[in-house]
Amino acid sequence: MKPAQFEYHAPANVVEACSLLASLEDAKVLAGGQSLVPLLNFRLARPAHLVDINRISGLDRIYERDGGVAVQALARQAAVEDSELVARACPLLRDAVRLVAHRVIRNRGTLCGSIAHADPASELPAVLLALGGHVVARSARGRRTIGADELFSGVFETSLAPDELVEETWFPAVSGEHAILEESRRHGDFALAGVVRAGDRLALFGVAGTPVMAERGDPTRGLQPSGDLEATAEFRLHLVRVLTEQAFAA
Amino acid sequence: MNVNGVDHPAPTDPRRLLSDHIRHDIGLTGTHVGCEHGVCGCCTVLFDGAPVRSCLMLAIQAEGHQVTTIEGLAPDGAPLHPVQQAFHETHGLQCGFCTPGFVMSVVGLLKQNPDPTPEEIDEGISGNLCRCTGYASIRRAVLRAAELSR
Numbered sequence: 001m002k003p004a005q006f007e008y009h010a011p012a013n014v015v016e017a018c019s020l021l022a023s024l025e026d027a028k029v030l031a032g033g034q035s036l037v038p039l040l041n042f043r044l045a046r047p048a049h050l051v052d053i054n055r056i057s058g059l060d061r062i063y064e065r066d067g068g069v070a071v072q073a074l075a076r077q078a079a080v081e082d083s084e085l086v087a088r089a090c091p092l093l094r095d096a097v098r099l100v101a102h103r104v105i106r107n108r109g110t111l112c113g114s115i116a117h118a119d120p121a122s123e124l125p126a127v128l129l130a131l132g133g134h135v136v137a138r139s140a141r142g143r144r145t146i147g148a149d150e151l152f153s154g155v156f157e158t159s160l161a162p163d164e165l166v167e168e169t170w171f172p173a174v175s176g177e178h179a180i181l182e183e184s185r186r187h188g189d190f191a192l193a194g195v196v197r198a199g200d201r202l203a204l205f206g207v208a209g210t211p212v213m214a215e216r217g218d219p220t221r222g223l224q225p226s227g228d229l230e231a232t233a234e235f236r237l238h239l240v241r242v243l244t245e246q247a248f249a250a
Numbered sequence: 251m252n253v254n255g256v257d258h259p260a261p262t263d264p265r266r267l268l269s270d271h272i273r274h275d276i277g278l279t280g281t282h283v284g285c286e287h288g289v290c291g292c293c294t295v296l297f298d299g300a301p302v303r304s305c306l307m308l309a310i311q312a313e314g315h316q317v318t319t320i321e322g323l324a325p326d327g328a329p330l331h332p333v334q335q336a337f338h339e340t341h342g343l344q345c346g347f348c349t350p351g352f353v354m355s356v357v358g359l360l361k362q363n364p365d366p367t368p369e370e371i372d373e374g375i376s377g378n379l380c381r382c383t384g385y386a387s388i389r390r391a392v393l394r395a396a397e398l399s400r
């Protein structure tokens with residue numbers, strides 16, 4: 001299928017993008033398009049306006065800030081994967097990005113897009129949660145910082161307002177033991193279940209409506225994952241136990 | 251936008267996907283379309299030199315950029331591109347539906363990593379689906395392409 005009709009806007013800078021988002025009814029940000037365009041093609045999303053941020057220059061930096069790594073809205077996942085800064089300061093993030101889809105998708109997909117999209121089976125929101133990072137949200141009203149623990153509110157839902165743009169996502173540096181482990185049907189698929197370990201902290205993905213924090217000693221406590229054609233709920237719980245054990249075995 | 255060295259006007263309808271624009275408006279039908287949600291890889295083209303899914307871009311987004319399709323790898327009458335030559339030599343295709351996408355992905359893979367290990371090859375072609383070959387001959391094609399490109 002093909003996208004339904006929309007009006008297309010390509011602002012040249014962030015201020016313009018924010019004023020469009022403030023004034024337009026039913027507008028969506030278009031970043032890498034690797035999640036949004038499939039939804040448009042299948043008409044699962046039919047926004048009245050698309051605000052394409054790809055023409056904004058100087059919004060693709062990956063830089064060191066406050067003892068961590070900040071990734072701006074147009075930094076592609078492939079650039080994060082190749083970044084020396086990320087490899088040095090936050091190797092957990094590099095390992096996680098490599099599990100996201102395939103290189104050809106990562107050439108276009110953005111890290112901030114993954115965070116804003118908030119797919120419960122995505123690796124990157126879980127890494128942000130495990131590390132205790134944040135996003136900087138920008139709108140015509142100003143900037144605010146939203147911590148990962150307050151950002152993810154439901155399946156594909158965040159506490160971002162419709163007129164807010166994720167300007168950058170910030171990950172604290174990792175020190176100490178870390179790991180991201182997942183099980184998926186095929187390489188590059190979304191995970192059936194996965195775990196992120198950062199020191200003593202443990203976050204899970206693919207087993208609830210949002211990424212969730214868990215206790216190493218009893219990682220499945222309170223979890224009620226859904227079952228589908230790919231995995232039963234019991235199998236997902238089993239995966240969480242086994243992967244948690246492996247993540248802390250190192 | 252520039253496609254294989256030739257400038258083309260952008261479409262007037264912003265809904266036009268890059269894949270459809272290449273096939274229907276420009277008439278280059280070597281770029282195939284399978285799934286239109288990024289999974290099969292048939293529609294892979296080079297965008298400013300890096301492989302991307304043309305079904306997941308709006309044509310209007312390519313304005314001011316360079317697109318290379320399978321037709322742009324070797325002009326008519328010229329020798330095949332090393333990746334095409336390698337697919338030919340190793341029977342890296344049967345029906346050929348997936349082949350343009352594989353070739354463009356492999357061009358990108360070898361640009362990024364001219365001497366991939368078997369594991370890196372598997373990883374590099376894992377984003378493209380083939381219903382015919384069983385992938386073994388495609389793996390061999392990538393090894394051969396790396397050899398021919400040296």
Ligand SMILES: Cc1cc2nc3c(=O)[nH]c(=O)nc-3n(C[C@H](O)[C@H](O)[C@H](O)COP(=O)(O)OP(=O)(O)OC[C@H]3O[C@@H](n4cnc5c(N)ncnc54)[C@H](O)[C@@H]3O)c2cc1C
Pocket residue numbers: 028029030031032033034035036037073099100101102105108109110111112113114116117119121122123124164165166167188189190191287288289
């Ligand atoms: C075949 C395939 C396999 C995939 N596998 C995985 C996988 O294993 N793991 C995984 O995590 N992802 C996977 N993805 C999704 C991919 O990582 C997307 O790139 C990512 O989810 C969205 O990033 P994007 O830049 O493409 O965003 P878009 O598709 O442009 O946007 C996605 C959503 O986020 C919003 N948005 C984007 N950027 C911003 C911003 N800066 N501020 C506010 N809102 C914004 C958009 O409005 C939209 O609602 C896969 C995709 C495909 C096609």
Ligand code: FES
Pocket residue numbers: 282283284285286287288289290291292293294303304305306
């Ligand atoms: S048609 Fe684009 S990936 Fe399948």
Ligand code: FES
Pocket residue numbers: 342343344345346347348349379380381382383
């Ligand atoms: S050769 Fe037929 S799908 Fe690959």
